[in-house]
Amino acid sequence: MTDLVSYAIRGVPIGCVFALMAVGVVLTYKTSGVFNLAFGAQAFVSAAVYYETRVRHDWPIWLAFLVAVVALGPAIGYVLDRALFRHLRTAPPIARLVTSLGLLVAIPQMVQIWFGNSPAYNPLGIAPDPGRIFRWGEYALDANQVATILVTLLVVAALTVLFRFSALGLRMRAVVESPRMSELTAINADRVGSSAWMMSSFLAGLSGVLLAPLFAQVEANAFFTLLVAAVAAAAFGGLSSIPLTFAGGLALGVLQQVLAGYLPSDSVVSQGLRPALPFLVLFLLLLFWPPLRGIGRAADPLAGVDPPPPAPAATVRSSGMTTMTRVLAVATVAGFVLAALFWFDAFWLLLFTKGLIFGVIFLSITVLTGMGGQVSLSQAAFAGVGAFATGQLVENFGLPVLPTMFLGALVAAVVGAVLAIPALRLDGLYLTLATLAFALMWENVLVPQTWVSSGPLGVDVPRPLVGPVDFTDDRAFLLLCLVVLALVGLLVLLVKRGTTGRYLDALRGSELAAASIGVDRTRARITTFALSAGIAGLGGGLLASQVGRATPTDYVFFLGLFWVVMVVTLGDRSVQAAITAGMSFLLVPELLSRIDLGFLPEILNPADNPAAIASILFGLGALTYAKHPEGILELQTRRSIERVNTWGAALARRRSATVDASDGPDPAVANGPGGPR
Amino acid sequence: MTPPLLELDHVDAGYGPFRALFDVSFSVAEGRALALLGSNGAGKTTVARVASGLVAPTAGHVRLAGDDVTGVAAFRLARRGVAHAPEGRSVFATLTVEENLVLAFREGTKRGHPGVDASLASAYDLFPRLATRRGQVAGTLSGGEQRMLSLARVLVQPPRLLIVDELSLGLAPIIVSEVYATLGRIKAAGTTLLIVEQLVSHALGIADDVVLLTKGRTGYVGPADELGDLDAHFLG
Ligand SMILES: Nc1ncnc2c1ncn2[C@@H]1O[C@H](COP(=O)(O)OP(=O)(O)O)[C@@H](O)[C@H]1O
Numbered sequence A: 001m002t003d004l005v006s007y008a009i010r011g012v013p014i015g016c017v018f019a020l021m022a023v024g025v026v027l028t029y030k031t032s033g034v035f036n037l038a039f040g041a042q043a044f045v046s047a048a049v050y051y052e053t054r055v056r057h058d059w060p061i062w063l064a065f066l067v068a069v070v071a072l073g074p075a076i077g078y079v080l081d082r083a084l085f086r087h088l089r090t091a092p093p094i095a096r097l098v099t100s101l102g103l104l105v106a107i108p109q110m111v112q113i114w115f116g117n118s119p120a121y122n123p124l125g126i127a128p129d130p131g132r133i134f135r136w137g138e139y140a141l142d143a144n145q146v147a148t149i150l151v152t153l154l155v156v157a158a159l160t161v162l163f164r165f166s167a168l169g170l171r172m173r174a175v176v177e178s179p180r181m182s183e184l185t186a187i188n189a190d191r192v193g194s195s196a197w198m199m200s201s202f203l204a205g206l207s208g209v210l211l212a213p214l215f216a217q218v219e220a221n222a223f224f225t226l227l228v229a230a231v232a233a234a235a236f237g238g239l240s241s242i243p244l245t246f247a248g249g250l251a252l253g254v255l256q257q258v259l260a261g262y263l264p265s266d267s268v269v270s271q272g273l274r275p276a277l278p279f280l281v282l283f284l285l286l287l288f289w290p291p292l293r294g295i296g297r298a299a300d301p302l303a304g305v306d307p308p309p310p311a312p313a314a315t316v317r318s319s320g321m322t323t324m325t326r327v328l329a330v331a332t333v334a335g336f337v338l339a340a341l342f343w344f345d346a347f348w349l350l351l352f353t354k355g356l357i358f359g360v361i362f363l364s365i366t367v368l369t370g371m372g373g374q375v376s377l378s379q380a381a382f383a384g385v386g387a388f389a390t391g392q393l394v395e396n397f398g399l400p401v402l403p404t405m406f407l408g409a410l411v412a413a414v415v416g417a418v419l420a421i422p423a424l425r426l427d428g429l430y431l432t433l434a435t436l437a438f439a440l441m442w443e444n445v446l447v448p449q450t451w452v453s454s455g456p457l458g459v460d461v462p463r464p465l466v467g468p469v470d471f472t473d474d475r476a477f478l479l480l481c482l483v484v485l486a487l488v489g490l491l492v493l494l495v496k497r498g499t500t501g502r503y504l505d506a507l508r509g510s511e512l513a514a515a516s517i518g519v520d521r522t523r524a525r526i527t528t529f530a531l532s533a534g535i536a537g538l539g540g541g542l543l544a545s546q547v548g549r550a551t552p553t554d555y556v557f558f559l560g561l562f563w564v565v566m567v568v569t570l571g572d573r574s575v576q577a578a579i580t581a582g583m584s585f586l587l588v589p590e591l592l593s594r595i596d597l598g599f600l601p602e603i604l605n606p607a608d609n610p611a612a613i614a615s616i617l618f619g620l621g622a623l624t625y626a627k628h629p630e631g632i633l634e635l636q637t638r639r640s641i642e643r644v645n646t647w648g649a650a651l652a653r654r655r656s657a658t659v660d661a662s663d664g665p666d667p668a669v670a671n672g673p674g675g676p677r
Numbered sequence B: 001m002t003p004p005l006l007e008l009d010h011v012d013a014g015y016g017p018f019r020a021l022f023d024v025s026f027s028v029a030e031g032r033a034l035a036l037l038g039s040n041g042a043g044k045t046t047v048a049r050v051a052s053g054l055v056a057p058t059a060g061h062v063r064l065a066g067d068d069v070t071g072v073a074a075f076r077l078a079r080r081g082v083a084h085a086p087e088g089r090s091v092f093a094t095l096t097v098e099e100n101l102v103l104a105f106r107e108g109t110k111r112g113h114p115g116v117d118a119s120l121a122s123a124y125d126l127f128p129r130l131a132t133r134r135g136q137v138a139g140t141l142s143g144g145e146q147r148m149l150s151l152a153r154v155l156v157q158p159p160r161l162l163i164v165d166e167l168s169l170g171l172a173p174i175i176v177s178e179v180y181a182t183l184g185r186i187k188a189a190g191t192t193l194l195i196v197e198q199l200v201s202h203a204l205g206i207a208d209d210v211v212l213l214t215k216g217r218t219g220y221v222g223p224a225d226e227l228g229d230l231d232a233h234f235l236g
């Protein structure tokens, strides 16, 4: 009994921090409709600044806290709101999600550049006398834990008063529902939104600083993993109730410690279950927790004020144009392949092949995000599932490699279909959260298991051998990848043109309207998600086969995030864009590593730090998604087509003017090209 | 001569690339009521949105009591006394009835504040059904009750210019008559009205002036009693 209580007490401070993070997430979700995936990144910023000032420069606690939390937290929130989220208040949910994802990718890297790569050991807490122990009978807490609990209580009390009893709280709730109607009620929606962002970002900073001492060192990854616990707590509160959210965070912290105390630390159950707890809890909540069902965001009655989104470029293209771009694309690829076969050296040959494989993987994002309008954070995990499944099946059952890759893809597809279940009855955000939980669980819980990865060295995935063709030859393997890419591309095109694609188009437009004309949302959703996971799994198998093995560090969480921001930045609506993105994924860091700006400090020099700089570039690039959801490639294509069109029209006009001056075509049609479909 | 309370001066407006209004000009003098009539899709709602600042004109000017307010944010116009009850279900569905009503008070949103109690009382007087449902979440009200609430919301603080869009839609005829009687009282108390309606008879009963809108362009602009046969305008 005493044991139980003392374990539980140890869980309270951790639970408090979970609760703080969760409340912060709920706050921005409630007030701006943004599920702030970058919340963990913001927590990391404040933790890093606190460490830098308090530990490295020995500032007094109050000053370091003032700068890192009280000043920096709200400041970041203000900037994010002013620069980004304010303009997205009436944008589709996916635009907001992608924007916060871009931040999640870019911010930690930017902090790392400033913070330096040298490890930051032994972070300090906010308690003035950290060694002091507070005792109640047989129970004890140290000063930092007590400080955490006190601060949390203070924050929760303040928030409750705000939302229950204050005018600002009421206005915040009104702005969440309809910024436009709030404005008609004389509320400055922008200002209210800003205050919400500042408050929530303050909580991010606060929880970052409170969490840091729980770890041996300050590093970004710890904060992402903790975010899952916070998201689980937020889900417990139905993404809206602050008291419930708080209770959820607390319960999770306590549960984790109690489990840790009771389960023998060397048992399989404990090693598997303990770290998996937050993920499992989140996933179960997404599946079964009634408050999450059907909340969605109440539709804004004034949504009709916004113009419809512009038509994707492909629909305003003339058919001649389409043919021309296709021919051009095929010619380019063919040119590259010929060059690769006959001219590239081994290094570039491998790189180019890898680019083709990433083209395959990125097509999975085209399917899910471009066509399905949903965001997955676990594409890297699916690729990993494909790769490890292939490896294990080949190793344990001696199956031939090539067919097994497709079997691996099937395994990934099944996992994907299971993950898609929460998204069936709930809106797209829950799918994203389920993939967040899965991706982190994959990395932290599943991959370390020997039946998945066979240990840190990973599992062999040999090159295929089909009849007389031995794909250990790099040129043969290149052709294989090309064929797979072509087949998958074709499959994606077929799906896009076929019934499922039409379904998805309808669903993207309006779920309600689509349902009323009998579009089966369940089937369309599961199909796309399983297809997408399967494609990623196939790509993962190919990738492993290229290097000969799949290792635990190949398919990490962060990589999956980077893939998504990369594809949405370049273009998620077309097969072509996915292939270009695959090439850029390898070429951009490669090119960056050749840009040697020796005058810059090492960490800012692209040549020394290509991966981080690429993350920042594409993370920030994803911020353009809201404005140009078709991606910059498609945007550029559209611009050039428009230019060619106007040029063509001008030419035609001049010609007809010389023929018959009185009867030229009228170019000034008010709702002409570029208008609504 | 005092300038009109609301003036649209050669206004073009639209949504993205789509143009909904073409060169619309009219004005409403202080204390008068103007009915904006037209078929579906003529652009009436867009005119209302331009007048309350929800949609910014792409050309032309909007003036409020002589001041140029083109492109001014909607909440600033609201603070200057422009109230707009949008068409359709326009209540905060997640707030309670009473929260919907007190939202508009800038000085304080609590009962007990001077002014708040009295205004709430008069709103509930006007729509007794709302009084019995004051603690209920607005999204669970019936359609008619929601329309009442959206009207009550703009009336709790007597506006200087009241814009009502398709007020009668979804209300029982008897309530429509009541609401129009209320509008009449508000007008008598000095509020200027811009009424967007399909139910022409009610609107014409209260309007001093009429603007006819067809495909985003103004047709007849003038006093209500010189309008003559409406059908002739629409057909011709
Ligand atoms: N958000 C919007 N995006 C694009 N077009 C719109 C939007 N809202 C209205 N329209 C179009 O503008 C025109 C005028 O609409 P509206 O002002 O609502 O007309 P009314 O109120 O007279 O029925 C219509 O053709 C309508 O389709």
Ligand SMILES: [Mg+2]
Residues within 6 Å of the ligand: B044, B045, B046, B087, B166
């Ligand atoms: Mg209308």
